Amino acid sequence: MSENKPVRRRRADADRSRAAILAAAVVLLDEQPDASLERIAEAAHVTRQTVYAHFTSRDVLLNAVLDQFTQETLEAIDNLELDEGPALDKLLRLINLSWRTFEQHPLLLHVPRTAGPDERHDPVTERFTRLIRRGQNTGEITRELPVDWLVTSVVALGHAAGESVAAGRLSTRTANKTLNTTITRLLRPDSRS
Template sequence: MTPSPVRPQARNRRADARRSRASILDAAIRLLNERPEASVEAVASAAGVTRQTVYAHFPSREQLLTAVLDRLTERAVAAMAAADPDSGPAAEALLRLLDASAQVAGEYPALVRRLGALPASVREDAERHVPVAELLERVIQRGQADGEFDDRLPTEWLVTATIALAHAATTETEAGHLTDQQARELLHTSLRRLLRAD
């Protein structure tokens, strides 16, 4: 049986819904970075939509914040992919990827702090990190194949450790224990020591 063609009106409604959702998320990112406790009404106003429209897409504030976190993760992944992970020595490529991700997070410091406090299961957090992990894995595998990185340790372990060290650097910066530059230098040094082949 041949499926029914999608009517133009339905296609237009879906396109409008996608644009509306994108506008809400972009407005939420801007507003919540300036005012992390801004209301849903304020987000709706900033997006140029009604409060009901926001709730139609995101039935709760927590769901809105989770979607904002997903959107920022997408931006970070795009920045990492644009950092040319397949060129140059693997160590340099890996650090470029992490710097690109940190730059995106650094544009929204208050929002990133707020989103870091969102409740999330280990599974949800792992799923969110899948595209990040895949990029890191690609570079680490290349480094192991070239003899630049230690191939005695499982690639998956090195990816997990890399993500954990990046999170630790962010946590120490947010706590005021390190400046951004100090955290970056310590992260780079720690990763080089962790990954290098003896």
């Protein structure tokens, strides 16, 4: 049994180091998206070798940070109780929550979009799909357009708003308001039909 204590202690030390590195990376990369691993190691109070022991490259560390943001965002989204209340209202609240994440973590506006699908989007896309389908069933959301098209449009509009903020064409507040207005007009059934 005494042989396990040093192993557990090393594991606990490693877990603390990893957590410190991630916490430092979140703060530094939000302030300076191009912060080096050396600077992150310094802020985490660990050696550069310790950083490399946990994250073999800057891209691996960046992906770990993005995974952490995704997990935090999904937990907050699930607290919205998406299956209760008006679907369109819940969808707009989900979008507002996503914008608060951008405000809290400006790094997200500087991460280049991947050419192909990013599996981090899948859980959020699934929640959009569920809300839009529910809204179509209750008549709150237009039935004239397919669910998948509406989800793709909502996601694309969110990316376009983020790119406008990153390029300095819109403030975060204006982008969020404009995005909400555009999505509401896209999803709301045409009252003339």
